[in-house]
Structures are given as C-alpha cells and as structure tokens.
Amino acid sequence: MSGFRISHRKKRCLYLAAAFFPLILFLISLSLGTVSVTPGQVLKVFISKISGSNLEALPENITSIVWNIRLPRLLLALLTGAAFSVSGASLQSIFRNPLVNEYVLGVSFGSGFGAAVSLVLLGRHFPPQILAFGCGLLAVFLVLMLAEGARNTPLSVLLTGIVVSAFFQALLSAVEFVASPYALQALFFWLLGSFSQVTWADLFWSAPLVIAGLFLMIKMSWRVNVLSLNEDEARAIGLSVKRERILIICLATLITSAVVSVAGIIGWVGLIVPHAVRGLAGADNRLVMPLSAGFGAGLMILADDLIRVFSPYELPVGIITSLVGIPFFLYLIKRTPHSWS
C-alpha cells in the first residue's frame, strides 16, 4: 500500500538532493575566495593533515588558508544552516504557527546577550555556549509565559517575541557600552552574524552540541508531528504534551544558542528553509526535519559564498539572510490565517 505515502522514489531523490547540495557546495567553496586554491591543492592539504606528513611541498599559507580559515568557516556555515532550519521546522510545528522560529521567539537575542556577557565578563577562554543557552532558554520561556497571559494566539506569541527580543537587544547594547574596546571589536562583527572570524577552538564546543541536538531532534520528528495537533488531541492520543513540547523547545534552544555563540545572530533562515521544504515534501516532519537540515546547510554556504566572492568588505551574512527573509515573512503573514502547508 505504498501508494498512500509519498513515493519511495521521490523520497530518495529528495534525500539525495539534501545530502549532495551542501556537500558539493562545501567542496567547491574550499577553493573559493580571494586567494585561489585549486581543488588538487585542497585534496593535498587534506591528505597531508590526515596522514600527518607533508607529502608534497605545499606553500605554508595555502595549507593554513584551507585548514585553519576556510574549513572551520564552512563547517560552521553547514552547522548553522542545519541548526536554524531544524529549529524552525520543529518550532513551527509544535507552536502550530507558521510565522515562528528561533529568531522570532527571542532565542537568538537571548543567546546573543548571554554570549556577549560571557565574552565581556568571563573572557575569551570561557565557553560562551553555557550562558548563551541559559539566556536563550530564559528568553523563550519568558515569551511562553507572557503569551499564555495573552491567550496564546499566533499573533500574541509573535508580539511577545518581538518585545522580549527588544528587551534582550537593549541589554546587549548595555553590555557593549561597558565592554572594553578590545572586547567590543570582537563583539561588533559577531553581533551582525558572520562566519569570518571562526576558528577551530569555536567549533570545539559548538559542533558536538549542534550535532547531538540535531540527532535527537530528528529522532523525535514523528513526535513533533503529533505535537502539531492541538493539545487535547495530542493528549488523548497518549502524549505528555507539556513535557514533550518543553523538551523540543530546550533542544531547539540548545542548537540555536550553540551556533549563535560563535556565529552571532543570523535571522530568518529557520523561516525560509522549512517552508520551502514543506512545499517539496509535504507536512511530515520525518521528511521535513532531515531535509531542512541538508538544504539549510547548503543555503548557508551559498549565502556565505556570495559574500566571499562579491563583497570586498566581507558583508556579515546575517544581513543577506535578513534581506531575503523579511520579504518572505511578510508574504507568509499575508497568507497565514488559514492552513499553511
């Protein structure tokens, strides 16, 4: 009775596309940039790094550019795109609200504030992920509590999200005000959302958190489907709705804050990608969440490539995603009141 479901063939095509789209962009992007590196040289860098021996004489700067600058940067772009997209897909489902994502719910600015405080008060060597996660949770639960008071309609969630975001933005400005010039310089780029300053040390904490979080969330994708029913229905089916929703919100906040604390605030990806994927694959989160991870990762690399190739001053990537995302958001608002997939 496979006719009842999306055909296996279409499914396989979508999975392949979601895997190869980011992979190919990733490989191409290693050669891309102001210093041109041939794919052959990239390969040699990898071989020499993995085998631990310098097989052939490569210019030292090429090795360094590929291994220490481009590779962490691209890996972070992959993780960021995947994290925001999967958070967005799951949050839209469990809030039953197409307009919601980690950015709109205040998680991004909450985490941003936490990471900034960590940088300014605890210094560069203390992992910012901890405070970022704490403040991200604080922000999202603040939104939930306030929206509950306002009867929890889709728009009230949105408005409280905006208010809470504004509050954390103000706190963030206060942190900038008291920061030392040295810390301020680091803050500036990071706040606008950028992959350009990333090092291996940044990935050391964030990458495992994001990968573990994504894995658990995608494992829960069927649960996310059921949680998209209204609360009574999901409870009647046998779910502990409150507890399971909170678990998913915590995981979404975890991966978002892990990314924000190193890449800064990059908005709207979590809105665009899941909606586009639903257009291709339907509503089922068992497909939508993993596909969003793949396509989101690829799109983030693409956005970063555009910057590296076309803008001489390294425009922060957050600006590009906002320029694309906000018109899309307005379009969604316009057609939302009814169904949305």
Place this chain on the structure above:
Amino acid sequence: MEVRVSGLRVGYENFQLQVDQLYFQEKRISVIIGPNGAGKSTFLKALTGLIKSPRGTVFIDGYDLAGLSSRERAALVSYVPQEHSAALNFQVFDFILMGRSGHLHLFSSPSRDDYRKVEEIIAYLGIEKLASRKYMELSSGERRIVLMARALAQDSRIIILDEPTTFLDLKHEMEIVEFLKKLSTERQQTIICSLHSLDLVPRLADFLVMIKSGRVLAAGEMPDVFRTELLAELYDYPLQVIETEGRKIILR
C-alpha cells in the same frame, strides 16, 4: 471495559458539572444529550482525562482515571473531537497513523506493525480512496470518518466522541450512525458519545443520559428514558415523542 462515575465534580468559575452515580456498560452505545452549555463536552472530556477529574471519581475497567499516565489512559480510551483544526496539512494515512503514537517511545517512529494496523483499519472502513489525500482537502463528513479511524488506530476498547454528527448533512449523519453501530457489534467497542440531533438518538443509543445545567436529569435504557415528559423538561420546550411503524419520532 466499563466506565463508572461516582461523585464527579468538575467545572470552571461559573459552571459546575456534577455527576453522582453513573455506569456505562461495556460493548454498548451510550448517548449523552442535553441543551447547549449543559456540560456534555465537559463530561466527555472528564471521562477521557482531558479535564482532570479528582481521584476516585472516574473508573475505567476498575482503574482510577486520575491515577493513570497519559500513555496508560490512551490505551484504554480514545477521543474523537468535533473538529480537528489542522496546523499542518498531513496526508490522511499519516494522520491516522498518529493514533499509534501512544504506544511509541519518545524517540521512535511508527514501525511496520503500526503501518499494518493502519492499513487494516483503512480497509475495514473502506476509505482507501481517502488515504493518499490531504486532510484539509476532505469534506467535513470525510474528516469525521478519518478522525474516527485515528481513534481506532489507538486500539482502545472505549471510544468517546463529541457530537460526531454535528454540521453533517442527512446522508453523512446516517453513515456515521451506521459506522458506530458496526463498531459496537463487530468490534465490541464501548462507545460513549454526545449527540446534537434528537432524531438520531433512537437509531443509535442503547443507553441514554440526559444532562441539564451540569446535572444528570435522567439516565437509563434508551426506550425507558426517551419519553415526552423527560425530553420536554430537558429542553424546556413542549416537544412530543410519537411512535409510528415501530420508530420513535420527535414532533416539535
């Protein structure tokens, strides 16, 4: 599996439902009627555990409903809401499959067995044509059937339905009635539902409960309770039950 209610009191600020003693026998169709706002939905939700009932007031097959986890409760009772407001537009097959989720672990997806179960239910109901469509594209009659299919997938002995025929046209109303009777006779399901239209009551009910302003006005075998005086009192309206050709008909 029978449902026993004793000393149940649930309510909101300006409304209280009070049911002292009531017993729903297993494998039968029990129907609840009453005017709008009498507390039918509240009562059904209390029986399903969707509204918390105090300890020792609702027993299902001897288990105190208040002491069960949502998972245990879902294995005993399933609930069919009046309408499903969709956030995501799922394929009907997946929508029915969701009924299996109470059995599943937090991190697992439906197994081959779950799929087989749903395929079985779809074949039993003869809704193969609906299975590959999307929920939002269905008519309201079709949606009711799909909601019931989801409740069946839950595999509980008791099914509780909140006004399953409201807003349906004549033909679809009768379809639902036939379908509920089929469930009760062929699958030995215990069915408790509220009904809006009185015409259907004699066709469907074995057992009848009348609720007025949060109190049970009368409860008993349908032929004993479905009487002019009681119905007129229930609805505060001078209606009349007449019998022609062995069928009870309401005149108003």
